[in-house]
Amino acid sequence: MTALLSLSGLTKAYPGVIANDNVSFDIGPGEIHALLGENGAGKSTLVKMIYGLVRPDSGTMMLHGEPYAPPEPRAARASGVAMVFQHFSLFDALTVAENIALGMEDAPDTADLTQRIIDVSGKYGLTIDPFRMVGDLSAGERQRVEIVRCLLQNPKMLIMDEPTSVLTPQEVEVLFHTLRQLSEEGTSILYISHKLDEIKALCEHATILRHGKVVGTCVPKDETAKSMAEMMVGSKLRTPKKHYTRHGAALLELHNLWLKSKDPFGTSLKEVTFNLHEGEVLGVGGVAGNGQDELLLAISGEELTPAHAIQLKGEDIGQLGPNARRERGLLTAPEERLGHAAAPDMSLTENAFLTGAMRQNLTSNGIIKTAATRAFARDIIEQFDVRTPSSENAARSLSGGNLQKFVIGREILQHPEVFVVNQPTWGVDAAAAADIRHAILELAKNGAAVLVISQDLDELMEISDNIAILSEGTLSAPRPAQGITIEQIGLMMGGTEVEHV
Amino acid sequence: MFKLERRPSPSNAMVVLTPVLAVVLTMIAGGILFAILGKNPFEAIRIIFWDPLFNEVVASYTRPQLLVKAAPLITIALGLSFGYRANIWNIGAEGQFIMGAIAGGAVGLAFYPTESVLIFPLMVLAGAIGGFLWAMIPAFLKIKFNANEILVSLMLVYVAINFLGAMVTGPLRSPVGMNFPVSRNFNEYPSAYNGELVANTGLHMGVLVTLAAVIVAYILLKHHIFGFQVRTAGQSPRAAKFSGVNPNITVAICLGISGGLAGMAGLFEVTGPAGKLSTNFPLGYGFTAIIVAFLGRLNPIGIMLAGLLMALTYIGGELAQFQLSVPAASIQVFQGMLLFFMLAVDILVNFRIRLAKKEVA
Numbered sequence A: 001m002t003a004l005l006s007l008s009g010l011t012k013a014y015p016g017v018i019a020n021d022n023v024s025f026d027i028g029p030g031e032i033h034a035l036l037g038e039n040g041a042g043k044s045t046l047v048k049m050i051y052g053l054v055r056p057d058s059g060t061m062m063l064h065g066e067p068y069a070p071p072e073p074r075a076a077r078a079s080g081v082a083m084v085f086q087h088f089s090l091f092d093a094l095t096v097a098e099n100i101a102l103g104m105e106d107a108p109d110t111a112d113l114t115q116r117i118i119d120v121s122g123k124y125g126l127t128i129d130p131f132r133m134v135g136d137l138s139a140g141e142r143q144r145v146e147i148v149r150c151l152l153q154n155p156k157m158l159i160m161d162e163p164t165s166v167l168t169p170q171e172v173e174v175l176f177h178t179l180r181q182l183s184e185e186g187t188s189i190l191y192i193s194h195k196l197d198e199i200k201a202l203c204e205h206a207t208i209l210r211h212g213k214v215v216g217t218c219v220p221k222d223e224t225a226k227s228m229a230e231m232m233v234g235s236k237l238r239t240p241k242k243h244y245t246r247h248g249a250a251l252l253e254l255h256n257l258w259l260k261s262k263d264p265f266g267t268s269l270k271e272v273t274f275n276l277h278e279g280e281v282l283g284v285g286g287v288a289g290n291g292q293d294e295l296l297l298a299i300s301g302e303e304l305t306p307a308h309a310i311q312l313k314g315e316d317i318g319q320l321g322p323n324a325r326r327e328r329g330l331l332t333a334p335e336e337r338l339g340h341a342a343a344p345d346m347s348l349t350e351n352a353f354l355t356g357a358m359r360q361n362l363t364s365n366g367i368i369k370t371a372a373t374r375a376f377a378r379d380i381i382e383q384f385d386v387r388t389p390s391s392e393n394a395a396r397s398l399s400g401g402n403l404q405k406f407v408i409g410r411e412i413l414q415h416p417e418v419f420v421v422n423q424p425t426w427g428v429d430a431a432a433a434a435d436i437r438h439a440i441l442e443l444a445k446n447g448a449a450v451l452v453i454s455q456d457l458d459e460l461m462e463i464s465d466n467i468a469i470l471s472e473g474t475l476s477a478p479r480p481a482q483g484i485t486i487e488q489i490g491l492m493m494g495g496t497e498v499e500h501v
Numbered sequence B: 001m002f003k004l005e006r007r008p009s010p011s012n013a014m015v016v017l018t019p020v021l022a023v024v025l026t027m028i029a030g031g032i033l034f035a036i037l038g039k040n041p042f043e044a045i046r047i048i049f050w051d052p053l054f055n056e057v058v059a060s061y062t063r064p065q066l067l068v069k070a071a072p073l074i075t076i077a078l079g080l081s082f083g084y085r086a087n088i089w090n091i092g093a094e095g096q097f098i099m100g101a102i103a104g105g106a107v108g109l110a111f112y113p114t115e116s117v118l119i120f121p122l123m124v125l126a127g128a129i130g131g132f133l134w135a136m137i138p139a140f141l142k143i144k145f146n147a148n149e150i151l152v153s154l155m156l157v158y159v160a161i162n163f164l165g166a167m168v169t170g171p172l173r174s175p176v177g178m179n180f181p182v183s184r185n186f187n188e189y190p191s192a193y194n195g196e197l198v199a200n201t202g203l204h205m206g207v208l209v210t211l212a213a214v215i216v217a218y219i220l221l222k223h224h225i226f227g228f229q230v231r232t233a234g235q236s237p238r239a240a241k242f243s244g245v246n247p248n249i250t251v252a253i254c255l256g257i258s259g260g261l262a263g264m265a266g267l268f269e270v271t272g273p274a275g276k277l278s279t280n281f282p283l284g285y286g287f288t289a290i291i292v293a294f295l296g297r298l299n300p301i302g303i304m305l306a307g308l309l310m311a312l313t314y315i316g317g318e319l320a321q322f323q324l325s326v327p328a329a330s331i332q333v334f335q336g337m338l339l340f341f342m343l344a345v346d347i348l349v350n351f352r353i354r355l356a357k358k359e360v361a
Helices: A043-050 A073-078 A096-102 A110-123 A139-151 A169-184 A196-202 A225-233 A292-300 A322-327 A348-356 A370-383 A400-412 A430-445 A457-463 A486-494 B012-036 B041-049 B059-085 B093-111 B119-145 B149-169 B205-223 B225-235 B237-242 B247-271 B285-295 B300-324 B328-345
Strands: A005-014 A017-027 A032-036 A058-063 A081-084 A157-161 A188-193 A205-210 A213-218 A250-259 A269-277 A281-285 A310-312 A330-333 A418-422 A449-453 A466-471 B002-006 B351-355
Touching: A005 A043, A017 A043, A017 A058, A017 A205, A017 A213, A032 A043, A032 A169, A032 A196, A032 A225, A043 A157, A043 A188, A073 A081, A081 A139, A096 A110, A096 A139, A110 A139, A139 A157, A139 A169, A157 A169, A169 A188, A169 A196, A188 A196, A196 A225, A205 A225, A213 A225, A225 A486, A250 A292, A250 A418, A250 A449, A269 A292, A269 A449, A281 A430, A281 A457, A281 A486, A292 A330, A292 A418, A292 A449, A322 A330, A330 A400, A348 A370, A348 A400, A348 B225, A348 B237, A370 A400, A400 A418, A400 A430, A418 A430, A430 A449, A430 A457, A449 A457, A466 A486, B012 B041, B012 B300, B012 B328, B041 B300, B059 B093, B059 B205, B059 B225, B059 B247, B059 B285, B059 B300, B093 B119, B093 B149, B093 B247, B093 B285, B119 B149, B119 B205, B119 B247, B149 B247, B205 B225, B205 B247, B205 B300, B225 B237, B225 B247, B237 B247, B247 B285, B285 B300, B285 B328, B300 B328
Parallel strands: A032 A188, A032 A205, A081 A157, A157 A188, A281 A449, A281 A466, A330 A418, A418 A449
Antiparallel strands: A005 A017, A005 A058, A205 A213, A250 A269, A250 A310, B002 B351
């Protein structure tokens, strides 16, 4: 069987990170091929190269045995490669048919198009009414619109990026039925996901990416969810450098926290319970998008919860806002640096003020103490080795690693009693990451309680005393990092699905 | 051929230069407009921008008018600028201006003919409250139901205009006005009259309040934590929330400030330059102030200069109507162009233009 699409040696580097490193694999005609990996493993960059959104630095692609190098998505579509994105690009105020016509190169007239939509949607069981307003559709129905839009172009290959993250279980069944039918008719499907049970159910082959490299290929039907999880997160675990010591009193306690996500693509938290002690580093692992952002928002005070669900030093704080929590010694650093942890167009001085105003006493009667604020910003820049021409540069002008050092430094220099950080070294170069981890460990050594949310298991093993896994909004019971095995982590990550195996 | 390239940091030079550039572009485009109307473009531009200040014949009348026209524009624009920085779009300052004039004017007229120094301050306060409450309607609807404040505040302008009509034909109609739809004349009621403080300067109480407002707004915006929170809320809502800014409170405060200031401006206008409540009272200051706010880059000092410039186009426009008999609408087009060019050249703050060869796809 000759491959429909053949990738060889694809490499793409971004400043500070190699997104894809010498990636090669083949997809046969009619094959449903899974691309598996944690967030940040390089899946998105790879499919963007196939779809013509990103050009590889090196390496070649062959489609039908011909060299294939689409300069833009239009060229990819013309070659028969279509893609359904995770986030839809539809206009709410237009009908289904109008939306589909907008995305076509040479849209036929309305009556003709309507008939074709009805034909295609009927043929593949994608029930959709061409005259409905997209604004009135559910997420699953919107996805059908996107799929129908692709199918109208008779693609030879369909790329699906995390298609089930917005679907109900019933909608997933319908989608799988459609994809299998397409596959039988000879359309290849590249299916991106980190949901192992889905891949087992649907895909014939899987390529597993980790840190931008192909770390394994497998036939999902022959594997267990656990064995694939192990390939995804890596087979060797570092032994923790820290030795588990007795910790002091519980500083932060979460009791049976339920939180509905406000983000339609988010994950709601279910019954999250844990205690975080003085001097302890608790690592929360798991693939991003499983409730990590929601957990941070609940702890930072950006999302309010029932008062008793979150306790700080015995006090109910679930109903307190971010600044009241800062005042009490609970500081946080969200994952998204630009736009959440820092305001992109504001200077570093202003960004130092953003969270430092309260604890650093940077105002007097509401007037900002400019000199003190600048001194605080310079302190952060100096002590955390932030590379920037001055404290007056805009946050967005800094590289990811430098801004992350600034964000972490800003909180640590305020001497938190409890510090919660989400993905502390995400997209940060190795040297900066080491600095950040060192700072976190120092903080815990001085008695602070630290919660590190990260999908980098190596990192968690390096710095955590205890590890818990957040999976689909549920947090496993923390267990000591010392002596933990990759099998146990695989079990915790796979959640309930693994237990059936 | 041209390529826009994102600047690593916003350009401070462009922040200052773009309003000037917008004025120059408006003069050019406006000149073309006047030329098409068959007028001498250079003469028209001179009449609008030069004569009101320096023409010996008319300047003695037009110079004081500059302050009279600029004061309400600046006061309203200052209020709007807080909201606009926080991405809260109050388009209905005109309505808040009218409601302030009605509320403050009604309080004054209720005391007629009692004379007391307390009456005028009370009227100013009532004017501010009138505008404030009118602005609380879109604020409440936005917070409670996420209703779009642009539409709500704009529609409330027309409600206010009709309310004004009802008031001057009803409860506030002057008993000595021979049944015309006007209120009592405030210049016949000394305790409620906002007259010139120095003869032939145009300087009235409202101008002083405007000056004070410029200073307070400058301090709030540059040095106070409130200004910081407003800026963060507009630039980066999630970062603002993370830093503890409550978005609902920001909506209420920003709309409240703009409503209060617009209402106060309305009171000063009705008791001074306008002289009485009538259906002719709304002159569109609330709308023109939107242009002033943007032209002044939402910066209090900039707004002061922009307000003076916009007042100049009002006065110069009237002169041009008399002397060149251009249509009244052409001067509104002229002001509209100013906002249009301002928004267009605004892109230069964050982007620079590069000459680039057309890339072969």
